[in-house]
Amino acid sequence: xxxxxxxxxxxxxxxxxxxxxxxxxxxxxxxxxxxxxxxxxxxxxxxxxxxxxxxxxxxxxxxxxxxxxxxxxxxxxxxxxxxxxxxxxxxxxxxxxxxxxxxxxxxxxxxxxxxxxxxxxxxxxxxxxxxxxxxxxxxxxxxxxxxxxxxxxxxxxxxxxxxxxxxxxxxxxxxxxxxxxxxxxxxxxxxxxxxxxxxxxxxxxxxxxxxxxxxxxxxxxxxxxxxxxxxxxxxxxxxxxxxxxxxxxxxxxxxxxxxxxxxxxxxxxxxxxxxxxxxxxxxxxxxxxxxxxxxxxxxxxxxxxxxxxxxxxxxxxxxxxxxxxxxxxx
Numbered sequence: 535x536x537x538x539x540x541x542x543x544x545x546x547x548x549x550x551x552x553x554x555x556x557x558x559x560x561x562x563x564x565x566x567x568x569x570x571x572x573x574x575x576x577x578x579x580x581x582x583x584x585x586x587x588x589x590x591x592x593x594x595x596x597x598x599x600x601x602x603x604x605x606x607x608x609x610x611x612x613x614x615x616x617x618x619x620x621x622x623x624x625x626x627x628x629x630x631x632x633x634x635x636x637x638x639x640x641x642x643x644x645x646x647x648x649x650x651x652x653x654x655x656x657x658x659x660x661x662x663x664x665x666x667x668x669x670x671x672x673x674x675x676x677x678x679x680x681x682x683x684x685x686x687x688x689x690x691x692x693x694x695x696x697x698x699x700x701x702x703x704x705x706x707x708x709x710x711x712x713x714x715x716x717x718x719x720x721x722x723x724x725x726x727x728x729x730x731x732x733x734x735x736x737x738x739x740x741x742x743x744x745x746x747x748x749x750x751x752x753x754x755x756x757x758x759x760x761x762x763x764x765x766x767x768x769x770x771x772x773x774x775x776x777x778x779x780x781x782x783x784x785x786x787x788x789x790x791x792x793x794x795x796x797x798x799x800x801x802x803x804x805x806x807x808x809x810x811x812x813x814x815x816x817x818x819x820x821x822x823x824x825x826x827x828x829x830x831x832x833x834x835x836x837x838x839x840x841x842x843x844x845x846x847x848x849x850x851x852x853x854x855x856x857x858x859x860x861x862x863x864x
């Protein structure tokens with residue numbers, strides 16, 4: 535299970551609540567009070583809650599919204615957040631709360647509106663972030679949700695509900711010669727946009743869940759209704775397997791098992807491992823040089839300058855390797 539969040543780089547509260555960071559868990563009453571404030575649309579009062587979504591389509595559309603509000607696409611980010619284990623030291627504070635359940639506890643009439651939203655107290659721990667990707671990278675790799683195929687002009691911004699219907703219409707415009715395998719191909723190509731380090735299988739499956747309603751029929755088959763349509767597809771296990779096979783074709787057959795990918799991936803891992811080893815060695819050298827009690831104030835200041843210089847150097851090295859990784863599709 536993963537959650538996603540979109541944020542603007544210019545925002546001072548990217549993965550942190552409006553009230554900043556704290557290690558103090560909220561009481562139940564405090565949590566409900568914070569949610570009451572959070573749930574008010576267009577509320578400007580900061581809260582201690584950070585919102586994430588269980589639907590990929592919500593988050594990507596939110597990223598577009600941030601871009602159209604003036605943030606450059608290269609500075610709009612989507613993060614993937616892993617579900618934390620319940621046995622962590624701060625499990626009660628780290629584990630996301632279902633916003634719909636909180637809405638019901640607060641007697642909200644439209645609690646279902648919060649169905650796909652989850653909330654964390656204070657901040658999202660960096661240890662839970664498994665991948666980041668910019669909206670510009672997605673667009674450069676072919677994300678065209680707001681591009682007209684014929685004119686190339688940007689379409690008008692849509693509600694998530696309308697966008698889901700449009701995506702479903704494109705996805706389920708099935709080529710009869712390929713059948714449901716073609717749906718899987720569509721899902722696989724979408725997941726690939728996020729890069730090899732992203733949870734690509736989850737992304738593909740989640741987009742399918744976001745844009746089509748599926749249920750098991752009495753005879754054990756499946757009824758699938760693409761969002762925005764009135765008719766169902768009645769399919770069997772073979773059709774569902776065809777969808778999975780289409781996803782695997784893109785992600786495994788056409789990507790992960792290709793020689794070029796394997797060579798690039800191993801080279802990237804080796805370069806990253808060597809870079810981190812060198813960083814560890816330089817940190818150890820700094821400790822040996824500057825971490826002893828007899829330093830006077832002048833020496834301490836020199837040590838601080840050396841540490842800041844090293845940290846900036848490390849940031850630049852990591853950023854350069856990250857840029858290379860993005861270009862290679864990782």
